[in-house]
Amino acid sequence: MNIPHIPVLLEEVLDGFSSIKEGYFVDCTLGYAGHSEAMLKTYPQIKHIGIDRDDEALDFSKKRLAPFDDRSTLYKGTFATTLPTLKERPITGLLADFGVSSLQLDKMDRGFSFESETLDMRMDATAALSAYDVVNHYNQAQLEYILNHYGEVRSYRKVAAAIIEARRYAEITSGKELADIISTVIPRGGKIHPATLSFQGIRIEVNNELGEIEGLLDVLEEKFKAGELNGAIVSLITFHSLEDRLVKNRYKKWATACICDAEAIRCTCGKNHELGKMLVRKPITATKGELKINARSRSAKLRTFIFKG
């Protein structure tokens, strides 16, 4: 089986779940099942649930995980909407390895690439909104917003203006065309393609990536408060500061015992409101050895939270 994606921080992820004795391990971003297969092999006592919104990834992983199908179930959907519908109990571990897979990025017909002949970028190829819609139908203010907030593109106004100007003449229908338009206003410098951050911003908008992460964190909080995640271990892997900030801030909130007003002179809340603790304060990042074999691990940050038992 030719495996199109190398899982990041694999040893570190496996280590983080070593204390799980039973129950369901949920992989919210199944992808090509690299993490899931290793979890199933390493921990024969766990049952597995895999979620992905991408049919191609699910088809591949169904075959890869066939040897484990007596203890593995796969669901299609986004994690923020699928997790609340799961009936399996207890959930004792949960992993999300956010962002796109190598195959999604590299397969030209998925329209994520600077070289692609299409402009798509949907992780779920049946979803309503594609990059084509964003690029051809968003107004200047909307384009500026996503380029600025989701791409952190410094010249976001110029890029939005160049897109609006180009589409006055003809629709923009390929990643190649879009990359060329952006390259007219952002000079090429260094190894990184000038359109990298703009493509990131558009991809995040198309897939509601930040909304999904917030949704997942909300569901986890609700499930814990409903008594469904006692002692559960949650490991989340982010790839850029926008994602990492959401995870870091929520973990901090969950780990805070005192909920008194910051201005309060004395604590009156009982100082016992923490939902659990962070495994380590600083995120875990790739070792030099991993960096050598997997460029994608360069920006990966793993943060683990353990809910109270």
Ligand SMILES: C[S@@+](CC[C@H](N)C(=O)[O-])C[C@H]1O[C@@H](n2cnc3c(N)ncnc32)[C@H](O)[C@@H]1O
């Ligand atoms: C980085 S890859 C995961 C790779 C996987 N850990 C492996 O070892 O093969 C991310 C996967 O998550 C999926 N994904 C991203 N956001 C999602 C969401 N909100 N809901 C469901 N799946 C999502 C993508 O379709 C992609 O297949």
